[in-house]
Each structure stands twice: as structure tokens, then as C-alpha cells.
Amino acid sequence: MNALLPVAQLQDRALHFVESDGYERATSLGAFHLRHPGDFDFRAGVELARQYYLPADVGPDAAFRGYRTRDLSRSLLGYSRTGHDQDELLQIEANLWREYLPRDAAMLLWRMNDLSRAVLTDLFIRAGVAPRDIDTVAGGLSKNQALQYCIFNHYRPEADQPIGLTAHKDSGFITTLYTVEPGLESLHGQQWIPFDPLAGHFTVVLGHSLEILTARLKNPVTASYHRVRRMTKRSAATPDRFTFGVYIGPRWDQRLYQYDVAGQLSDVGTFVDFQRAKAAEMEYEFHPRVDSALRQSTDSPCTDRGLSGLSSPTLRRTITLPPMPDxxxxxxxxxxxxxxxxxxxxxxxxxxxxxxxxxxxxxxxxxxxxxxxxxxxxxxxxxxxxxxxxxxxxxxxxxxxxxxxxxxxxxxxxxxxxxxxxxxxxxxxxxxxxxxxxxxxxxxxxxxxxxxxxxxxxxxxxxxxxxxxxxxxxxxxxxxxxxxxxxxxxxxxxxxxxxxxxxxxxxxxxxxxxxxxxxxxxxxxxxxxxxxxxxxxxxxxxxxxxxxxxxxxxxxxxxxxxxxxxxxxxxxxxxxxxxxxxxxxxxxxxxxxxxxxxxxxxxxxxxxxxxxxxxxxxxx
Ligand SMILES: [Fe+2]
Ligand SMILES: [Fe+2]
Structure with a gap:
């Protein structure tokens, strides 16, 4: 049982922390618990999290399985496994959920995404971000044009790795995680402290881009530096550890911003360079398709190549079509x-x-x-x-x-x-x-x-x-x-x-x-x-x-x-x-x-x- 993380709920698009110092603790620890809205149905998300890595099959669960080998080529992220930890990941950008994921899972993720956007907007305002700056720093968040994707983590107990998930700060602004099993821990001072789940609540993890943005403001936000403990082998009756969630961060093709002490926005480099450095630190291969998409977008002035968000709210991803026959x-x-x-x-x-x-x-x-x-x-x-x-x-x-x-x-x-x-x-x-x-x-x-x-x-x-x-x-x-x-x-x-x-x-x-x-x-x-x-x-x-x-x-x-x-x-x-x-x-x-x-x-x-x-x- 863990009463460490502060607890909040979203009401009228504003966060309400249960304890008076809840917000301060959340921004110091880099995470908090957010109450599940009563009408969310998590079943499709849980099913997908428990099955996506299983071999493709026919039958009623076919849509939930086979993601290791499925064609996800329109996603710049897709399925990945690093080789240095037990985690394997499915990451799909929001505009592809409907196309690539089971319908009910896509529906749930959109609801989580909208909740997460409201939470992030409130966090921005609380930290002192000017409302007019939000779409600049978060690449068109109000129109779902930021980098918004889902994450399905599966911890493979059979993988002989020293750790469940390598320690890191999430690169974006926030990740809203559905999680039911302990294992997540975060470094606070010199000590790893558990971020155990709280029934009926998401774990909202604050990310590195939010930390950088607010570092010189009066109320800076600390990003959680977290890892997942190694999972030991389980009996057949115990399902593997999983989590799933939605991530919101800056777009691949935008600059990373920070407020100076005078409250002016300044640009501290490109988000993609920042991401590359983080991947190197974790000894992860940087997403190869992101690199190639960025190269193509510099070569071609006219089209968005999937560098979510889209350069226009209505510009759909580029689709490669077969040649037109006679x-x-x-x-x-x-x-x-x-x-x-x-x-x-x-x-x-x-x-x-x-x-x-x-x-x-x-x-x-x-x-x-x-x-x-x-x-x-x-x-x-x-x-x-x-x-x-x-x-x-x-x-x-x-x-x-x-x-x-x-x-x-x-x-x-x-x-x-x-x-x-x-x-x-x-x-x-x-x-x-x-x-x-x-x-x-x-x-x-x-x-x-x-x-x-x-x-x-x-x-x-x-x-x-x-x-x-x-x-x-x-x-x-x-x-x-x-x-x-x-x-x-x-x-x-x-x-x-x-x-x-x-x-x-x-x-x-x-x-x-x-x-x-x-x-x-x-x-x-x-x-x-x-x-x-x-x-x-x-x-x-x-x-x-x-x-x-x-x-x-x-x-x-x-x-x-x-x-x-x-x-x-x-x-x-x-x-x-x-x-x-x-x-x-x-x-x-x-x-x-x-x-x-x-x-x-x-x-x-x-x-x-x-x-x-x-x-x-x-x-x-
Ligand atoms: Fe993370
Ligand atoms: Fe037409």
C-alpha cells in the first residue's frame, strides 16, 4: 500500500488535489494519482495490453493480438524491444488509433487523451505558462497536434535482463498511465521510492519537457526519474505485468522551450535532438522511422510526413498509393x-x-x-x-x-x-x-x-x-x-x-x-x-x-x-x-x-x- 503520491481528480477541467499541499508534492515528486472518471471502460485497453504481444491468431481476440509482426508502417514508433530491459512496447500515434487498434481500445485511448490534455492544460496554467503560449510550447495541443501517442508496456519475466525498465525521465510533458501492479519506482534525492498504483486512479507522470519549460519559473515542475523493478518468473496463473497509457509531448519537428526569469519564452534547441540524446542515455536505438521522416520533411516542403502533430489540423498523414493503372x-x-x-x-x-x-x-x-x-x-x-x-x-x-x-x-x-x-x-x-x-x-x-x-x-x-x-x-x-x-x-x-x-x-x-x-x-x-x-x-x-x-x-x-x-x-x-x-x-x-x-x-x-x-x- 502506498499513500505517497498525492491524489487529485479533474472537475470542470481543473485539477482538485485532495490534500492542501497536493500540487506542491506532485510537482516535487514528478507524479500524482488521478481519479478514474466513473464512466471509463478499461476492458479493451487491458485486453490489448495483455495480448498485443501474443502471436497473431484467428478468433474473437484476433484484433488484440499479433502486434509484434503486424504492419504498423504508418506509425513512426510502432512495436519495439530494446534488448537491455524486460519491457516491450507498443506505441501508436493518436491519429492512427482508429486504424490500427481495436475500436473500443481506440475509443478508450481518445477519452484518456482528452482527459490528459485537460490535466496538462491545468498544469501549464498552475506552473505559470501563459495561456496564449500553450499551443506554441505544446505544438498545437488544443487541436490534438502535439505528439500524442499511446504506450502499451509488457514486462517479460522470461527476459533475462537486470531491470524491468531502464531508468529515465519521460521525454514529453505528461504520461497518464493505467497501472494495477507495483514495480514503478522513482528517484527522490538519493532514494528510490515506490510509485505503487492506487485502485481507481491513474498514475500521472510528469515529463522532462515540462521540467525544462518551467525550470526558471517561480513554481518549477520536477520530472520523475523512474524505472521499473525486474519482474521474476511467474506461475501460469499470474499474468505478466503490464501498463498502458497516453503520452503528450512536443512535436518531433518543433523547438523545445523554456521560460526565462523574466517570463519570456526562449528556445533551447530542437525536440528531436533532445530525444536523440535521451535515447542514447538509455542505450535505446532512436526511432529509425522518425529520423527518416524528418529527413523527408526537410527534402519536401509540401507534405507532412507523420511528424505528429500535423502541420494543419485537417492534413491527414501522407499515404503511399499504388501506381494508377490504366x-x-x-x-x-x-x-x-x-x-x-x-x-x-x-x-x-x-x-x-x-x-x-x-x-x-x-x-x-x-x-x-x-x-x-x-x-x-x-x-x-x-x-x-x-x-x-x-x-x-x-x-x-x-x-x-x-x-x-x-x-x-x-x-x-x-x-x-x-x-x-x-x-x-x-x-x-x-x-x-x-x-x-x-x-x-x-x-x-x-x-x-x-x-x-x-x-x-x-x-x-x-x-x-x-x-x-x-x-x-x-x-x-x-x-x-x-x-x-x-x-x-x-x-x-x-x-x-x-x-x-x-x-x-x-x-x-x-x-x-x-x-x-x-x-x-x-x-x-x-x-x-x-x-x-x-x-x-x-x-x-x-x-x-x-x-x-x-x-x-x-x-x-x-x-x-x-x-x-x-x-x-x-x-x-x-x-x-x-x-x-x-x-x-x-x-x-x-x-x-x-x-x-x-x-x-x-x-x-x-x-x-x-x-x-x-x-x-x-x-x-
Ligand atoms: Fe516512463
Ligand atoms: Fe472525387
């Missing part, structure tokens, strides 16, 4: 994706099967039956002719759009240099310039897309009172509604279009020929049109909004194969209605049940567009 290779090599189907019945979106809505949100695509009364003859005709030179007569209003000036941002004709496709974009305000029946088709497609968005937000449990704000007016039929016509010039021997995510909420696609490919579950799949159906896909605005909700929506990555045509066959054509927030609005993301502004729509659109049309075919 359409013959595509149909030969990649299976068609079996999309779920839905229809509108009396204005309600109905899927064929009750679980299909969730599958559609997960896949990012589904097929929607074209409602009776939606006439597409005119718009089908328009896309066949709009890129042709203007002619008189019957086709006069259907031709000549390459030279057409359309008022407003990002509209009119686009000749995509690196792709087969050329596009004609026109926003709803300008639809009167189109033939009436084409505008009517656009209106019908927009209504369908908005209906799908409303059904989706309702399905996700988002309060209808918030929809108008969150979607920049789109759910109330305002927002930004763009008709886009696409022509794939088969005479150009390049990809049809680059792999990309649509930036908005929902896209309604009219296509009648194969060629669309999506990146689903780590592989390419053909997204083939079905007569009588639109292809619906979800965009990045919805993915960003729902990233931390229990049912996040996937904005699928998709592109078009190189179109190959003999002279007798018409080039590939398609058209869509893109549904975006108003360009003057903001993009939101849910955190702890509250929508938080993360970026302006304009900044987001600029970032996504530049990635969609550049020449880099393999990276997104």
Missing part, C-alpha cells in the same frame, strides 16, 4: 467493390439492410437509386458537348464552355496539366447560365446529396440544432453547391485523375462507365457504376467533423484510371454535384461531444485542392 489493368487486377445500396422512400433514406448505413459510412461509398422523376437526359447531353467549340443551332447552349468565364471563386474551365481530365465547374448561383434542364438536374442532385447529409448527421446522433452551423448552411440548402463536368482525354497518356478525397460533405456522381478506383482496406477496388444508380461518396468535411465520434465517417480516397479508347468510342465522361460548406465559413470537429472550430473552409479548400491536382501520383 483501365484494362484496373479491371484485370482489382476486384469490384460490392457497394451497399440505398433509395429514398418518402424523403427518408433507406438502405437494403439495417447495417448497410454503417458500412456505407465506413467504406465512404454507396449506390443510390436514382429517384423517379429525376431527368438526366439534358445533363448527359451537356457533358458530351460542353467541352466542344461553340456551335449554332440546337447545341448552342450545350457547347463552348471551355472559353466560358464564370464569375466567382474556383469556377469555369480547368485544364488539368497532369491528368487526362478537364473540368467545367459552376456553382449554384450561376446555374441560370446553363440550359434549364441541366440546372434542374443539378438541383435534383443537390437535393439528393443534402438529403443524404441530413440522414447521415441524424444517423450519427448529431443534434439537428447544430447542423446549419456545422455544415456552413448546407443542410438548409445554402452552403456551396457545385456542378462539375468531367471529360477524360484519352489522347493524353497519363492517369485519368490523381487519387484524392473530395473536400466537402457528400458528392453525388453520375457516371456510366467503369474506371473509378478507390483505396479501401489497404487495397485498390473498382467502383463500377450501376445503371439506374448514382454513386455517392463522403468527403473530408464529414471525416474531419466525425473523426473522434464513436462512428467516424470515411472520406474515401479515389481516382480514375487512365482511359484507353479506340477512335470509335467516345471518351469517358462523368459529372457530379459537390456539396461543401459556404466558403466563408469554418470547419468543425467534435471533441468531448462539443464541436470545435479547426480551420476556415477556405484554408481547408486551398490545402485539399493543391494536393488533388499536383503531379505526385503516389502520395496523398
Amino acid at each position: 483501365e484494362h489493368e484496373a479491371s484485370r487486377l482489382y476486384p469490384a467493390w460490392d457497394m451497399v445500396r440505398a433509395r429514398f422512400e418518402c424523403d427518408a433514406l433507406r438502405f437494403d439492410d439495417a447495417h448497410d448505413f454503417d458500412r456505407a459510412l465506413n467504406d465512404g461509398f454507396f449506390l443510390l437509386k436514382i429517384p423517379d422523376g429525376v431527368a438526366l437526359d439534358a445533363s448527359d447531353r451537356f457533358v458530351r458537348h460542353c467541352f466542344e467549340p461553340r456551335v449554332d443551332g440546337e447545341l448552342a447552349r450545350y457547347t463552348g464552355y471551355r472559353d466560358c468565364i464564370v464569375p466567382g471563386d474556383y469556377q469555369g474551365y480547368f485544364d488539368r496539366e497532369h491528368d487526362q481530365w478537364e473540368n467545367f465547374y459552376v456553382e449554384r448561383n450561376n446555374w441560370p447560365m446553363l440550359p434549364d434542364q441541366v440546372a434542374q438536374a443539378g438541383e435534383a442532385m443537390a437535393e439528393i446529396g443534402i438529403g443524404i447529409l441530413r440522414a447521415t448527421l441524424g444517423h450519427l446522433g448529431i443534434s439537428a440544432a447544430e447542423w446549419d452551423t456545422l455544415t456552413g448552411g448546407l443542410t438548409a440548402k445554402r452552403g456551396h453547391q457545385m456542378l462539375a463536368f468531367n471529360h477524360f482525354r484519352s489522347g493524353k497518356r497519363v492517369r485519368g485523375s490523381k487519387f484524392h478525397r473530395d473536400s466537402g460533405w457528400v458528392t453525388v456522381l453520375r457516371s456510366t462507365t467503369p474506371g473509378l478506383l478507390a483505396y479501401i482496406d489497404g487495397g485498390l477496388r473498382c467502383i463500377n457504376p450501376e445503371p439506374g444508380y448514382f454513386v455517392i461518396n463522403f468527403g473530408s468535411a464529414l471525416e474531419v467533423l466525425t473523426e473522434h465520434l464513436p462512428h467516424p465517417v470515411r472520406a474515401n480516397i479515389h481516382g480514375v484510371a487512365e482511359t484507353i479508347r479506340c477512335a470509335a468510342r467516345h471518351d469517358r465522361l462523368s459529372y457530379v454535384v459537390f456539396l461543401d460548406s459556404d466558403l466563408h465559413g469554418d470547419l468543425y470537429q467534435y471533441h468531448d461531444g462539443v464541436p470545435v472550430k479547426v480551420q476556415t473552409v477556405k484554408e481547408f479548400a486551398t490545402q485539399e485542392v493543391s494536393r488533388t491536382y499536383d503531379s505526385d501520383g503516389h502520395l496523398l
Whole structure:
């Protein structure tokens, strides 16, 4: 039993220590106990901690096992074992939890992360950090852009090492640990003292970056210099020692800061150099993928390479994609994706099967039956002719759009240099310039897309009172509604279009020929049109909004194969209605049940567009 560490709980996002000197003792010892919130369910975390190192297997525990050998290549940390102590580690950055870890474990970690962020913010303020400096010193903590990862430690009693875990100070600001078994001890003066667990509480360990930041302030924080005792061999009935937790520290690509005595921030070097020195001190190999990511990020000015946090709150990690095939290779090599189907019945979106809505949100695509009364003859005709030179007569209003000036941002004709496709974009305000029946088709497609968005937000449990704000007016039929016509010039021997995510909420696609490919579950799949159906896909605005909700929506990555045509066959054509927030609005993301502004729509659109049309075919 240990009553050494002070005890606190978080209430209204502030720490309350049980004893009056609790905070002082916490900052002197470098740790404290934090009461578990009553509604946290730790089971998935405990299961993962006890099984992740076991060999891969089939069966109900499959998702919890096999992490020693699993492909975790998008993580810069991943699985590691040093050879000098008994500990083996699984460390995964927060933005990969949903992808790499069992769903319930990811959910728990996000809750622990949000708790930990609130605790750290309060500790910063108590230590005298100016609120305006927090995002500078902690690399965008308020937007989850700091270095935030989980740690699952397994102490291997069979490993013949002198110690459980080599003595060290945690490199970051804090680590919030779920721990049930003694073994952790910390150096205080000349003495190692136990930091035994307290039932119903986390052990929060204060880290080296916090110590450095506050070292010259009036109330400096001491980081705990700790180790884990060697574990002896156990009977089969006694499980191995484990702990798991969440870490928050500065980003790999940022500077490390310290306040001077006058309370001014000064920079004391790079965080990565500091980390390298610490790894050397522990005789650990410094994470090889971090080094290579840092090198690449200096070589390439344009993309984040996973140096968590992200340089923009909405910029998702770079994904390396297979090369874009031509359409013959595509149909030969990649299976068609079996999309779920839905229809509108009396204005309600109905899927064929009750679980299909969730599958559609997960896949990012589904097929929607074209409602009776939606006439597409005119718009089908328009896309066949709009890129042709203007002619008189019957086709006069259907031709000549390459030279057409359309008022407003990002509209009119686009000749995509690196792709087969050329596009004609026109926003709803300008639809009167189109033939009436084409505008009517656009209106019908927009209504369908908005209906799908409303059904989706309702399905996700988002309060209808918030929809108008969150979607920049789109759910109330305002927002930004763009008709886009696409022509794939088969005479150009390049990809049809680059792999990309649509930036908005929902896209309604009219296509009648194969060629669309999506990146689903780590592989390419053909997204083939079905007569009588639109292809619906979800965009990045919805993915960003729902990233931390229990049912996040996937904005699928998709592109078009190189179109190959003999002279007798018409080039590939398609058209869509893109549904975006108003360009003057903001993009939101849910955190702890509250929508938080993360970026302006304009900044987001600029970032996504530049990635969609550049020449880099393999990276997104
Ligand atoms: Fe540690
Ligand atoms: Fe797209």
C-alpha cells in the first residue's frame, strides 16, 4: 500500500488535489494519482495490453493480438524491444488509433487523451505558462497536434535482463498511465521510492519537457526519474505485468522551450535532438522511422510526413498509393467493390439492410437509386458537348464552355496539366447560365446529396440544432453547391485523375462507365457504376467533423484510371454535384461531444485542392 503520491481528480477541467499541499508534492515528486472518471471502460485497453504481444491468431481476440509482426508502417514508433530491459512496447500515434487498434481500445485511448490534455492544460496554467503560449510550447495541443501517442508496456519475466525498465525521465510533458501492479519506482534525492498504483486512479507522470519549460519559473515542475523493478518468473496463473497509457509531448519537428526569469519564452534547441540524446542515455536505438521522416520533411516542403502533430489540423498523414493503372489493368487486377445500396422512400433514406448505413459510412461509398422523376437526359447531353467549340443551332447552349468565364471563386474551365481530365465547374448561383434542364438536374442532385447529409448527421446522433452551423448552411440548402463536368482525354497518356478525397460533405456522381478506383482496406477496388444508380461518396468535411465520434465517417480516397479508347468510342465522361460548406465559413470537429472550430473552409479548400491536382501520383 502506498499513500505517497498525492491524489487529485479533474472537475470542470481543473485539477482538485485532495490534500492542501497536493500540487506542491506532485510537482516535487514528478507524479500524482488521478481519479478514474466513473464512466471509463478499461476492458479493451487491458485486453490489448495483455495480448498485443501474443502471436497473431484467428478468433474473437484476433484484433488484440499479433502486434509484434503486424504492419504498423504508418506509425513512426510502432512495436519495439530494446534488448537491455524486460519491457516491450507498443506505441501508436493518436491519429492512427482508429486504424490500427481495436475500436473500443481506440475509443478508450481518445477519452484518456482528452482527459490528459485537460490535466496538462491545468498544469501549464498552475506552473505559470501563459495561456496564449500553450499551443506554441505544446505544438498545437488544443487541436490534438502535439505528439500524442499511446504506450502499451509488457514486462517479460522470461527476459533475462537486470531491470524491468531502464531508468529515465519521460521525454514529453505528461504520461497518464493505467497501472494495477507495483514495480514503478522513482528517484527522490538519493532514494528510490515506490510509485505503487492506487485502485481507481491513474498514475500521472510528469515529463522532462515540462521540467525544462518551467525550470526558471517561480513554481518549477520536477520530472520523475523512474524505472521499473525486474519482474521474476511467474506461475501460469499470474499474468505478466503490464501498463498502458497516453503520452503528450512536443512535436518531433518543433523547438523545445523554456521560460526565462523574466517570463519570456526562449528556445533551447530542437525536440528531436533532445530525444536523440535521451535515447542514447538509455542505450535505446532512436526511432529509425522518425529520423527518416524528418529527413523527408526537410527534402519536401509540401507534405507532412507523420511528424505528429500535423502541420494543419485537417492534413491527414501522407499515404503511399499504388501506381494508377490504366483501365484494362484496373479491371484485370482489382476486384469490384460490392457497394451497399440505398433509395429514398418518402424523403427518408433507406438502405437494403439495417447495417448497410454503417458500412456505407465506413467504406465512404454507396449506390443510390436514382429517384423517379429525376431527368438526366439534358445533363448527359451537356457533358458530351460542353467541352466542344461553340456551335449554332440546337447545341448552342450545350457547347463552348471551355472559353466560358464564370464569375466567382474556383469556377469555369480547368485544364488539368497532369491528368487526362478537364473540368467545367459552376456553382449554384450561376446555374441560370446553363440550359434549364441541366440546372434542374443539378438541383435534383443537390437535393439528393443534402438529403443524404441530413440522414447521415441524424444517423450519427448529431443534434439537428447544430447542423446549419456545422455544415456552413448546407443542410438548409445554402452552403456551396457545385456542378462539375468531367471529360477524360484519352489522347493524353497519363492517369485519368490523381487519387484524392473530395473536400466537402457528400458528392453525388453520375457516371456510366467503369474506371473509378478507390483505396479501401489497404487495397485498390473498382467502383463500377450501376445503371439506374448514382454513386455517392463522403468527403473530408464529414471525416474531419466525425473523426473522434464513436462512428467516424470515411472520406474515401479515389481516382480514375487512365482511359484507353479506340477512335470509335467516345471518351469517358462523368459529372457530379459537390456539396461543401459556404466558403466563408469554418470547419468543425467534435471533441468531448462539443464541436470545435479547426480551420476556415477556405484554408481547408486551398490545402485539399493543391494536393488533388499536383503531379505526385503516389502520395496523398
Ligand atoms: Fe516512463
Ligand atoms: Fe472525387
